[in-house]
Every structure is written in C-alpha cells, then in structure tokens.
Amino acid sequence: MIFIINTSGNGLEFVLDNHHKAVTVEKQSIALPAVAEQFLTECGAKWSNLTAIGVVVGPGSFTGIRMGIAYAKGLALGLNIPVVGINAFELYLAATPDAFVAIDYGRGDLFVSSPKHAPCTMTIEEVETEQMKCPRTVGHKPFDLLLAPKIVADKIIHGNMEPVVPMYLRPSYAEEAKNKNVQ
Numbered sequence: 043m044i045f046i047i048n049t050s051g052n053g054l055e056f057v058l059d060n061h062h063k064a065v066t067v068e069k070q071s072i073a074l075p076a077v078a079e080q081f082l083t084e085c086g087a088k089w090s091n092l093t094a095i096g097v098v099v100g101p102g103s104f105t106g107i108r109m110g111i112a113y114a115k116g117l118a119l120g121l122n123i124p125v126v127g128i129n130a131f132e133l134y135l136a137a138t139p140d141a142f143v144a145i146d147y148g149r150g151d152l153f154v155s156s157p158k159h160a161p162c163t164m165t166i167e168e169v170e171t172e173q174m175k176c177p178r179t180v181g182h183k184p185f186d187l188l189l190a191p192k193i194v195a196d197k198i199i200h201g202n203m204e205p206v207v208p209m210y211l212r213p214s215y216a217e218e219a220k221n222k223n224v225q
Contacts, residue, residue: 043087044094045117046190049074049110050102050130057187061085064187071109078113092123096194098187099127100209101145101153101161107208115206126194127206131155133185136193142176144169152181153211163211 048055053066054077063081067073082088097114100107111127118125134143135155142156144164152169155161156176164172173179197203213221 043091044096044191044194045082045092046096046098046128046187046194047078047110047114048098048187048190049106049113050098050100051106051184052103054078055187056081057190058082058085058087059191060188062188070106074109074113089117089121092117092121094118094123094194094198095121095125096128096190097125097206098133098190099129099206101130101147101211104208104210111206111208124198124203125206126197126203127209128190128193128197129161129209130185131161132193133187133189134180136189137186138178138180140176141178141180142169142173143181144173144179145181149212151212154181161209161211 043058046057049070053064054070054074055064056062056078058081065077067077095114095118097110099111114125130145131143135141140157143154145153147153151163151165153161154164154169154172158175159172
C-alpha cells in the first residue's frame, strides 16, 4: 500500500489505495500526525501495511512542503520503506499529458510546466504567449491526488528515486528580504 501525503496547500490531504481525505486544519504541524493516523484507521490499514510513502514536494506553501517532507521521511525511515517525492506538475500532467500547467500563487507570477517547459516561473504576459504552444491550460483547479500512487509506483519500478527535496521555483519571502537588504 502506498500512502500519499500532501501538505503543499492550506490543509492536509491523504490518499491510500482508492481512499482520499482532504481536511482544513488550523495548524498543519500539530494536526498532521493525528489526522494521518485517523485516516489510516478509517481505511482499515496499519502503518505496517505500507510499502512506500509519496509526498508532494511543491510548488506550494514553503513551510507546509518542508513539514510534509520531514514527516514522510521520518515515517519511511521508521518503517524501512521508500519515500518518493512527487510534484504538482506531475499530477496535473498525469491527468492531461499535453497541457500547459499554470499555477497562480498570488505573488504576481505563475508556476508553470508543460511537455515543452521545465518547471519555472513566468509572468502573466509570458504565460499568455507560451500557453498557446499546448492544446489546453490547466492549473486553475486542484490536481487529482488519486493519481499519485501510480506515479509513485512507476518511479519505484523504474528506479527513478531522486532525493526527496522541496521544489522551490522562487526564493522565500525571507530570502527576498535578505537580498533586498544586501543590495
């Protein structure tokens, strides 16, 4: 059984087999262990049933991503199972392989990727031009986390086991402030 964890947004989201749970919580860091345990129990599973853990590595909430990765790595280490990172672009493109993915995170630019573009940031003007190279644009609605177990399984089968690290496409607020103060 592959357990999927997503903390890249405002809440918590989990997948196990065909079971899915998304909850809004006030403090992800406090709720994560209890909600994960409750979800496994609701699914009739135990930690020992897990064969791998997948975790969304971004783009998304800076702190949420780091916390989700740390939690997933801790579980995987304790259970002696692999942990596999998946990014939001992989999830969008699994559902719509020929799409241009544009995710607005509210800072004036968009996170983008497509079969023709490696993950990066673009201005709205750049997006308007580049999205025309693909038949459709997605990213304005949440991705389907139920696609994650297949992506994780494929990565394990094909040995595509890259280190699980956050996907940062731009500097954090703290890094931007530091860079402004240095100049």
